[in-house]
Amino acid sequence: MDMVWTEQLSVGNATLDSDNKKLFGLFDELDRLTKAEEYYAVLRAFEQINACMNQCFFNEKLFAQELDIPFDFHHTAHQNILADILFTKHDLKKGGVSGVCKIVQYAQFLRDWLIKHINEDGHSMKQVLQTRPYDFKVDWA
Secondary structure, three states: OOOOOOHHHOOOOHHHHHHHHHHHHHHHHHHHHHHOOOHHHHHHHHHHHHHHHHHHHHHHHHHHHHOOOOOHHHHHHHHHHHHHHHHHHHHHHHHHHHHHHHHOOHHHHHHHHHHHHHHHHOHHHHHHHOOOOOOOOOOOO
């Protein structure tokens, strides 16, 4: 089932919302691929999800540092989901083509995780970002 983006999921920043939308799109693609039992495409999807999450998490860290938002708990949540993704990918490789059947619900798990992460883990970041212009950017230099 495709995730429908709503304004309630917005963290109040164009860059971070764009990152989160990309993740939802990748989760939807993973969902389609697992249901179609496309083993090699599922493995590639895991690579894309991992790369996108790393970029998203890097951006969140930069925003948190710029805005002086406590980030330890948030960072731990990032590390935990990345570890889970790597474990699941490893488990999938070990199980081969038949392993795809075991992760059919994994895309929904990831969607649920991201919604919780936005609404709960990122609550303090969301509160601060919503006081800034939506197109606020961090000085990357």
